[in-house]
Amino acid sequence: MSTTTTAVRIEPAPPVVHTAAMLWLSAVAFGAFEAVLVIGKLLYEGTPVLDVLPQGGFRLAVFAGAVFLALKLKGGANWARWTLAGTLGVFGTLSLVKEPIEWLLAGGSIAEAMTGADAMAWVFAASRVLHVLAVLGALVLMFQPRAGAYFRSA
Template sequence: MRSDMGIPGTVRAAFIVWLVAVAAGVFETVLVVGSGRAGDGAGAGVAVRAAIFVAATLVALKMRTGRRWARLTLAVGLGVLGTLSLIVGPLLWLIHGHSLTPLLAHATALDLTFGSSRVVHVAAVLAGCVLMFVPSANAYFRDPHPAS
């Protein structure tokens, strides 16, 4: 693995925001399970999320070392598919004519905490995707890297 000195700042920043996204996902899972709102099948849902969080972290580590496949996996897997899984439900809810005003008026502290975490989560994913494809990152991913 290269030393941090050989890794562009944009790639280091992308790695950090990917970890922020994973941490936000873990936090959201803990909130939902801890609140009792997870419902039936919570164990399976937690297991799936845990596997995704571990895989995302491992792939982000590989992205940091310049692996092109890891950058692509993060961009498509989490940047596209993961983001869609986070925003489709709320977007459909809004499209069906619901309003944020009554939702926010009746929101609990848990609801607001979860919503804030989700905003951080989505912002971190989008930032990670952008940072992985700026010119300095593109040059880093074009350079050959020893297998690891």
């Protein structure tokens, strides 16, 4: 009869890693909020539910993966740190800023957008800014020296 043991980390995550994980979870919450706004708007405008489901399903999968990775990060999994940095840190951030940057490059005016924005646009914009800041903050904290030491000690 063979037994398998699993190493369990006893030391708690240092504050920088704990905060990074909480920022990732915050980013997920902001992303979920934005998804509700976008999907709600599409449905309100008459988009058939079956056309919206793939988008919602994809986002749900990304959110579930991000939560899983954030929890593994907090537990000291270095692979989770690098997976978060590469996938959501790079490609996720690009997906969040791509459209506004393209709009600006095409001649969009921030002043005009602000003047013509309704309450929903302001709520969405605020959520998106907080979402991006949470991701950038998490990325910075995950690679602080104390975080690096924590992941090396695993």
